[in-house]
Amino acid sequence: MERIYTGKTTVDAVNAYVEYRRIVGEDDGGRLFSEAEYEEYKRRVMPARVHNRLYVSFGVPGKIDCKLVGPETPCFCSHRFKQHQTDFEELPTERPIALPCRVKGCRCGAYQYVHHxxxxxxxxxxxxxxxxxxxxxxxxxxxxxxxxxxxxxYTCGCGQPGHAHVTLVESREERESRGLPVGRAVPYAAMGGLTGFSSLAEGYLRLDPSGSGLPPHDIASPARAEQRKEHKGAYGTLSETSGNRKGADENDMVSPENCYQARLRKEKKSRHEWMPKKPSGPLKVAGKRMQN
Incomplete structure (x- = not known):
């Protein structure tokens, strides 16, 4: 396989384009903004995007979020979430909030996720x-x-039928009132319900009940550990969802080497138990008495 070597200038240019695409999304109509247009776009759009972000999730009302919608998540109309209207200067007052598709000729009036x-x-x-x-x-x-x-x-991994699921669009205040994570304020387009790395997983596969993942700073500090222990997610405390663990120091991810050594010790112990014991008294062989 051929290796491609790039200099620092090329890497910086690629990173700048990725940042541009995350912020602008589909708003440039396929034509790159000039530097002046890009700065004007950020000045005009980013404040409203940070304060009026809409969180989009898919699940059964009152249950877990089975799917947290992101920029590339497809709609029922087959177009991506980023191709729908996601930015509002002022949040709509009516509920549910409709996010119509912006693709020309599409009759989709509101974003709606469907199981895959x-x-x-x-x-x-x-x-x-x-x-x-x-x-x-x-x-x-x-x-x-x-x-x-x-x-x-179709029956979802949460155990509920597919037709019982709905697509929910809510504001930051509404999501916080339900005890769900809202993540950091980011200027990227069409972030939907993504609040952390674990948000990419299905609801029943996430390792924490809230979907927010571990805090980014001071993870190993005792204060953070105590906060995580008492932190309540959307569906109970982390200790409640961890099941019947034997001890806090028990590690679920035991290394293969430890397993191998434990198996060797067990086999060695079993061999010693089944070995015939050495007789303590005199033995008789062919009518003769022998001293052991």
Whole structure:
């Protein structure tokens, strides 16, 4: 495999473009902003984006967030979340908040997530995929006349049926009132419900109940450890969700070497237990008495 070597100037240029794309998203219409346009865009958009961020999640009301929507998360209309309207100068007062698709010709009036198995979206009871249904609110099937609207028989990993899940769009205050993490204030476009690295995992796979992950600073300090011990997530304390652990010092990620050494000690002990004991008295062989 051929290696490609780049200088510091090239790396800085790539990092600058990645930062630009995260901030601007799809707002440039495919044409890169000039430096002046870029600065004007940041001055105009970033304050409202930080203060009026909308958090988008997918799950059963009153249960865990099965999916936290990010910029690349697809909608029922097959377009990405970043291709929907996500920035508001003032937050809408009506609920639920609709995030319409901005792709020309798409009739999607509100972002709506649908379950996926791998990279493929689940199918409807009529056996047709979401792309074969209308992206309008009724989601009627284009292939058959018996379908009354998209409804999948799929069962989520949380144990609830797919049709019981809803896409929730909420403000920072509404999410905090539910005891869920809101993350740091970031200027990036279409961040949705992402608040930490663990937000990328499905709800039933996350290692912490809140989805926020470990705090970024002073993780090993005793004060932080005590705070994490008492920290309540959306669904109870971390100690409650850890199950019946035998001790705080018990490590779940035991190294293979420790396992191997423990197995050797166990085998050695079992061999000693089954070895015949040496007789203590005199032995008789062929009618003769022998001293041991």
């Amino acid at each position: 198995v791998g990279s493929q979206a689940v199918r409807c009871c009529c056996k047709h995929s979401p792309s074969e249904h209308s992206e309008a609110a009724d989601h009627l099937c284009k292939k058959c006349s018996t379908c009354t609207g998209f409804q999948s028989p």
